[in-house]
Amino acid sequence: MFESENIYTMLKTAEIFLESKGLFDAKPDAEVLLSSVLKIKRSKLPILRSKKPTDIQRSRYEHYILRRSKREPIAYIIGFASFMYFEFKVNKDVFIPRPETEILVESVLEFSKGKNKCSLLDLCAGSGCIAVCLEKLGRFRNIVVSDISPNAIIIAKENAQINSALNIDFIESDIFSNISDKVFDVIVANPPYVSYEEYKFLEPELKYEPQNALVARDNGLFFYKKIVAGADKYLKKDGVVFVELNANKAESIKLIFLSNGYKDVEIIKDYAGLSRILIARKRH
Secondary structure (H helix, E strand, O other): OOOOOOOHHHHHHHHHHHHOOOOOOOHHHHHHHHHHHHHHHHHHHHHHHOEEEEEEHHHHHHHHHHHHOOOOOOOHHHHHEEEOEEEEEEEOOOOOOOOOOHHHHHHHHHOOOOOOEEEEEEEEEOOOOHHHHHHHHHOOOOEEEEEEEHHHHHHHHHHHHHHHOOEEEEEOOOOOOOOOOEEEEEEOOOOOOOHHHHHHOOOOOHOOOOOOHOOOOHHHHHHHHHHHHHHHHHEEEEEEEEOOOOHHHHHHHHHHHHHHHOHHHEEOOOOOOOEEEEEEEOOO
16 A cells, blocks of 8 residues: 555555545544554654655554554554553453543542542443542542453453552452442442444444443443442442443433432533533432
């Protein structure tokens, strides 16, 4: 595809090719992938525009561009994703961290301000991005990461090591099944919440991500009900649950918590004005 082109012409060729495949962010995608191949910051590309990459770099870039043209997410192609202030290893065993989930982290950090080192359980943890950010940015005494997928637990452990987040324990568990008798000040979760009907209409990139991290039975409400059913046993007095929402079903999810005795149920909107985070205090 690129033959003996320099960086500038390679970028233009890649941009035109990706545009022909219907990608709207062809230019930034081409730049991110090339900066990954060259192992430089994206901002350095204009300075090196006349440089000719090696044959190995050119071949790898062509491979990356072909993968992206098939709508594979960039994070899976380059092997990592940025989230808040950190970098996280990702592969097809874990869901790619999203900017809206940063609101979940920020909400938990705000709750924990001024408190004496809260304990926290992160359910459906995937890559571990939520727990790692909270360990690095907050003052938590104990953090437990839980996921049903053993492969996800492996990635979460690696991400904790990569980011020097040392105050985290990892448990392979189907929601609360292996949590034993621990109790926590905070339970946080970004569970699978897409219904099977909604899944049919998702963008192609999301079809590369693990379906079990996206899709839930009961019209997308299964895991919210499961969390509510067990959370009371694992929360301390005045404990709080934070969950990311399926914005299309926010009121239904709120009703699940209210009908199970939780009080002060609050919904926080994301950057697009959609209902994104639910905060519920433990019933008394």
